[in-house]
Amino acid sequence: MNPKETEVNFFLPLPPSNKNLDISPYKIFVVILLKEYLRKKSDDEELDETSDEKHLVPSSSYPAAYRRQFYMTLLKLSQISDMSFKDLYFFLSSGKYKVMDSHLKGFDTTISLLNKLGIEILFKLSKTMDLLITDTQTRNNSPIIHQSSVVGLYFRRILVYLDKMSFQELMDLQRNIITYYEKGMRALAFSNLQTPLDITDEVSLMKSKWSSKQAEIFIAQQSSLLENDESKALKPKELQKKIEEIVQTFNPLYSKAYFLSYLNNVRIRDLPNCIEALHRSFDRNIAKTATDDSQNQTNKSHFQYSLLNLAILHTMFEQNEEALKCLKECIMTAQESGDRVCLQLAQLWLCLLDKKNFQLSEKNIANKTEKTLVRSVSLNIQSLVKVAALSGYLPSKLFDVLIKSDMLNCQHSIVNLISNCIAERAALWTLYGKHEMASLCSQLLLNSNLKIMDKTYNGEGLCQAMCNVAMWHAYQGDFAVSGIILQQLKLKFPRYPVSKNWFLVDNFITSFHAIYNERWSDAAKACDNIYHIDKNLSILQRANINIARGNLYDALSFVDILLDEKNENLESYYRARAMVIQAMCIIDAIEENGSKVSSKSQSLLILNRASVFAREKYLDYEHSIISMHIGFVFLSMNMPNEALKAVKLKMEDILANGGIYDKGKVLFLFNQCLIAATNAKDKKIEKLKLLKDQFDLAISYFTKLECWRKVKAIYVYLAKLCNELGMTDERNHYSYKFRLLAEEHVNSSNENINIFY
Incomplete structure (x- = not known):
C-alpha cells in the first residue's frame, strides 16, 4: 500500500451531488433502546407482543440518578454520527454513558427477536413513537416525550421518514437492520468486551454516516x-x-x-x-x-x-x-x-x-x-x-x-x-510596574465562574492569566510551581495561535533562569526560540547573556540593534531596558588616556535620558530600576551620598513589586551605599552589624535563584570590608563561605562577579 494514501488529505475535494437522507439501522436501535426503557416490566423478559403499550411509563425500578443519566445518554446518541453495532454496544456497556445491566439485558433480548418479528417491528416502532409523543394518558397528563424537545424532534423526524417510505423501502430497511445486527454480533465475538471505548470524543471506529x-x-x-x-x-x-x-x-x-x-x-x-x-x-x-x-x-x-x-x-x-x-x-x-x-x-x-x-x-x-x-x-x-x-x-x-x-x-x-x-x-x-495588582487580576480571572451553556470557557484570556501567574512565580524563584503551571498550559492550549503565549513565557523563563545558573548554551537556545515570536525580546535577552558573561562589546552591539532609529516598532519597555544595558556596557570602558570618568559620565547621561523616557511612558517600575542603576554609577564614582539618595528614591517600589533578583540587588546596593556614606571606622563597624540581616536576606534571595555569582559577590565584598575594618574573624568567616561555595559549584565562574547586571 502506498503510504501517501494513508495520510490525511487536508486539501478537501470538490463536493459531490446531494444525497437523500434515509433512516439508518442505528437510528432504529436508538428507538428500541428508549422503547425498552419505557416499557413496563413484566414477568417475561421477552417482548410482550400482546401488552398494551398505550400507557408506557418509565419503570419505577430505575432510580432517579439513572433516569437523568439515561436521558443524557439518549441526547448524546441522537447528536453523534451513526455508529456500528459493535461501537454502540461498547458505548452502552462501558464508559461515561453506561446503562444499567437490567436495561441492557432487555435491549439485548428485544434486538435478538428481530429475525422472528420481521417487518412487523417497524410498524410497532412507528406506533410506539407516535404514542410517546402524542399520548396524554400518563400520570402527569402530558406526553412522555415532548414533541418540541431535542429527543422529541429527533423521533418526529424518524417517524415522518418512516411514514413516507414505501413497502419496498421498508423491506430494504429491515434487511439492512438484520445485516447491521449480524455484522455487529460477529465483530463482538472477535473483540475483547472488557476493552473500554472512549466515545467522549465522538470518534467511531468505522466510517460515520451523518444526518x-x-x-x-x-x-x-x-x-x-x-x-x-x-x-x-x-x-x-x-x-x-x-x-x-x-x-x-x-x-x-x-x-x-x-x-x-x-x-x-x-x-x-x-x-x-x-x-x-x-x-x-x-x-x-x-x-x-x-x-x-x-x-x-x-x-x-x-x-x-x-x-x-x-x-x-x-x-x-x-x-x-x-x-x-x-x-x-x-x-x-x-x-x-x-x-x-x-x-x-x-x-x-x-x-x-x-x-x-x-x-x-x-x-x-x-x-x-x-x-x-x-x-x-x-x-x-x-x-x-x-x-x-x-x-x-x-x-x-x-x-x-x-x-x-x-x-x-x-x-x-x-x-x-x-x-x-x-x-x-x-x-x-x-x-506600569504594579506586579502585585497584575497577579491579583490574573487570579481573579482564574477563579471566576466563566461558563457558556454549562461549558467552562477556556480561551486566550485564561491562557494569558496563567502565563502571568507563571511569570510571577518564576520571578519569586518558585520555578517548580511555574513549571507546573506551564505544563497545564501545554495541555489546555496545545495549538497555535494561543500556544504562542505560553511558548514565549516558557522560553523567557528558561533564558533568565539559565543566565542565573550560568548555563549559557541553554540561555542561547531559549533566545533562538523566542526570536520566532518576539524578535526584540530575543535580542534583549542576548544582550543580557553577554553582559552577564562579561562580553560588554558584544552586548553593546545587540543593544545598538535595538536602539537603531530604523527600528520604529520597538516597544517602550524594551527601549528603557536597552538603554539601561547600554549604560552598563560602557560604565567600565577604559578611555585611551586611562581615565574612566568620561565613560561613567556618559553612562549617567544615558540613564538620565532613560529615566525621562520611562516617566513619559508611565513605566514606574522601569523608572525604579533606572534609579537603582543611577545609584550604582554614583557609587562607582565615589559619590555615596548621591547614590544613597537615588536608591532610596525608588527602593520601595522595587521591594513592593519586583522579583527577588531585583530585590536582592537593591538590598545589596543600598547596604553598600549606607556603609560607604559612613566616614568613621567605628560607625562603619556598627553599621555593618546592623545591616547583617539585610545582607543575609539578599544572600537568601540569590541562593533561591541559584545565582551563585551574586552570592560570591556579596561574600567578596563583605570579606574585603571586614579586612579594611580589621575584623579578622568575620573576614575569615566570609572568605571561608566563598571558598566552600566555589568548591561546591565548580561550574560557576569566579570572573565578573562584581558586574552589576
Whole structure:
C-alpha cells in the first residue's frame, strides 16, 4: 500500500451531488433502546407482543440518578454520527454513558427477536413513537416525550421518514437492520468486551454516516470548542476526516464545513489549505444565496466578510502588507453595503496592524445602540487601549475606558471579551510596574465562574492569566510551581495561535533562569526560540547573556540593534531596558588616556535620558530600576551620598513589586551605599552589624535563584570590608563561605562577579 494514501488529505475535494437522507439501522436501535426503557416490566423478559403499550411509563425500578443519566445518554446518541453495532454496544456497556445491566439485558433480548418479528417491528416502532409523543394518558397528563424537545424532534423526524417510505423501502430497511445486527454480533465475538471505548470524543471506529442535523450539531460543537476550549476538540487529523465525510454527503453544509476546515488548518499552520478552505467556504455561501436576485445585499456582505477573514488570516501568519490590502478592500465593500458592524471590525484590525494611526474615539465607544455592534465596539475599545498604552497614553484614562468595555461585556454576557478585558487589565498593571495588582487580576480571572451553556470557557484570556501567574512565580524563584503551571498550559492550549503565549513565557523563563545558573548554551537556545515570536525580546535577552558573561562589546552591539532609529516598532519597555544595558556596557570602558570618568559620565547621561523616557511612558517600575542603576554609577564614582539618595528614591517600589533578583540587588546596593556614606571606622563597624540581616536576606534571595555569582559577590565584598575594618574573624568567616561555595559549584565562574547586571 502506498503510504501517501494513508495520510490525511487536508486539501478537501470538490463536493459531490446531494444525497437523500434515509433512516439508518442505528437510528432504529436508538428507538428500541428508549422503547425498552419505557416499557413496563413484566414477568417475561421477552417482548410482550400482546401488552398494551398505550400507557408506557418509565419503570419505577430505575432510580432517579439513572433516569437523568439515561436521558443524557439518549441526547448524546441522537447528536453523534451513526455508529456500528459493535461501537454502540461498547458505548452502552462501558464508559461515561453506561446503562444499567437490567436495561441492557432487555435491549439485548428485544434486538435478538428481530429475525422472528420481521417487518412487523417497524410498524410497532412507528406506533410506539407516535404514542410517546402524542399520548396524554400518563400520570402527569402530558406526553412522555415532548414533541418540541431535542429527543422529541429527533423521533418526529424518524417517524415522518418512516411514514413516507414505501413497502419496498421498508423491506430494504429491515434487511439492512438484520445485516447491521449480524455484522455487529460477529465483530463482538472477535473483540475483547472488557476493552473500554472512549466515545467522549465522538470518534467511531468505522466510517460515520451523518444526518443533516447530526452534521450541523457536530460542526457547531467543534467550532465552539476550537474557539473556547481547544483541548476538548478533536485532533486535527481526526477532525479533518469527519469534515471530509460531511462534505461528501451534504450540499447545505458546504460553507460551514469548509470554514471549520479553515479553523482546523489554522491550528497546524497550513497556510495554503487555510486559504483554499476559506475561499471555498465563502464561494459556497455566496453561490447558495446568488440564486435569489433579492439577496444581492446579502451577497455583498458575504464578500466583505470573506475579505475580513482573509485579512485576519494574513495577520495570523504575520503577512501585514497582504492583510492591509485585504482590509482596504473590505472597508470599501462594507461602505458600499452600509455594514457598520463590518466597518467596526475592520477598524479594529486596522488599529492592530497600523499602530501609528490610532484614535481613542469616544464616539465609537458611545455608539452601542444596536446589539450587533456591542461586540465590535468592545473589541475596538480593547485594541485601542493596548495601542494607547504602548504609546504612552494616560493610565487613568485607559482604565476608565476599560470599565466601559466591562460594562458592555457583562450586560450582554460576552464571556470571551470579559476574560480578555481582565487579562488586558493585568497586562496594563504589568506594564506600569504594579506586579502585585497584575497577579491579583490574573487570579481573579482564574477563579471566576466563566461558563457558556454549562461549558467552562477556556480561551486566550485564561491562557494569558496563567502565563502571568507563571511569570510571577518564576520571578519569586518558585520555578517548580511555574513549571507546573506551564505544563497545564501545554495541555489546555496545545495549538497555535494561543500556544504562542505560553511558548514565549516558557522560553523567557528558561533564558533568565539559565543566565542565573550560568548555563549559557541553554540561555542561547531559549533566545533562538523566542526570536520566532518576539524578535526584540530575543535580542534583549542576548544582550543580557553577554553582559552577564562579561562580553560588554558584544552586548553593546545587540543593544545598538535595538536602539537603531530604523527600528520604529520597538516597544517602550524594551527601549528603557536597552538603554539601561547600554549604560552598563560602557560604565567600565577604559578611555585611551586611562581615565574612566568620561565613560561613567556618559553612562549617567544615558540613564538620565532613560529615566525621562520611562516617566513619559508611565513605566514606574522601569523608572525604579533606572534609579537603582543611577545609584550604582554614583557609587562607582565615589559619590555615596548621591547614590544613597537615588536608591532610596525608588527602593520601595522595587521591594513592593519586583522579583527577588531585583530585590536582592537593591538590598545589596543600598547596604553598600549606607556603609560607604559612613566616614568613621567605628560607625562603619556598627553599621555593618546592623545591616547583617539585610545582607543575609539578599544572600537568601540569590541562593533561591541559584545565582551563585551574586552570592560570591556579596561574600567578596563583605570579606574585603571586614579586612579594611580589621575584623579578622568575620573576614575569615566570609572568605571561608566563598571558598566552600566555589568548591561546591565548580561550574560557576569566579570572573565578573562584581558586574552589576
